[in-house]
Amino acid sequence: MYPAQPVTRTRAFVVVYSTAMGPNLAAVFLDRDGVLNEERPGYVLRPGQVRLLPGAAQGVRLLNAAGLLVVVVTNQSPIARGLLTEAGLQTIHCRLRELLAAEDATLDAIYYCPDIAGPLRKPEPGMLLQAADDLGLDLARCYLVGDQETDILAARRAGCRAAVALETAGHNCWNWMAGPDSSSDLRFPDWIAQNLLEAARQIVAHLNS
Numbered sequence: 595m596y597p598a599q600p601v602t603r604t605r606a607f608v609v610v611y612s613t614a615m616g617p618n619l620a621a622v623f624l625d626r627d628g629v630l631n632e633e634r635p636g637y638v639l640r641p642g643q644v645r646l647l648p649g650a651a652q653g654v655r656l657l658n659a660a661g662l663l664v665v666v667v668t669n670q671s672p673i674a675r676g677l678l679t680e681a682g683l684q685t686i687h688c689r690l691r692e693l694l695a696a697e698d699a700t701l702d703a704i705y706y707c708p709d710i711a712g713p714l715r716k717p718e719p720g721m722l723l724q725a726a727d728d729l730g731l732d733l734a735r736c737y738l739v740g741d742q743e744t745d746i747l748a749a750r751r752a753g754c755r756a757a758v759a760l761e762t763a764g765h766n767c768w769n770w771m772a773g774p775d776s777s778s779d780l781r782f783p784d785w786i787a788q789n790l791l792e793a794a795r796q797i798v799a800h801l802n803s
């Protein structure tokens with residue numbers, strides 16, 4: 595059982611599938627719920643609840659083809675809350691990878707933070723920094739796609755090249771951009787996309803510009 599209090603864990607939990615190692619690799623960090631799979635009220639707690647979003651597999655496949663590592667960074671506080679075990683999370687991620695594989699799309703690594711707070715939980719950049727260290731990424735060449743302002747903040751704090759916000763029903767990015775802040779606000783994405791495929795196209799176009 596994980597403590598239901600903020601912890602000072604300094605290493606994220608990770609499963610790496612790729613054999614690619616740096617130095618100076620470029621990656622795209624993906625939030626999970628609302629980017630790859632449908633967000634679900636009360637969390638995704640079972641493999642049968644994983645439903646890919648439109649454009650998700652095609653987006654990952656495009657990023658794979660562009661030679662970018664695809665690294666999921668996901669907050670998983672249901673573990674600290676006692677709603678989900680790590681083994682249960684692995685079965686969910688197996689299902690996610692299986693659905694993607696059916697469309698020739700591959701994840702290179704999944705980082706998850708089981709804590710309710712702390713340096714690894716987005717909006718903190720801990721998972722991204724660790725991935726850079728583990729995989730040999732050049733963060734200044736990396737991108738992020740997320741659907742919440744915490745995702746965009748984590749990308750900014752990690753020093754990513756660009757961050758894309760998805761317009762989703764659950765977390766419409768215009769809501770957090772509606773304040774009086776200037777465009778220098780760290781929560782502002784570089785681009786907005788309707789789904790991961792559109793975001794991947796923006797990233798690949800930028801990569802080649």
Ligand SMILES: [Mg+2]
Nearest residue numbers: 625627628741
């Ligand atoms: Mg999300």
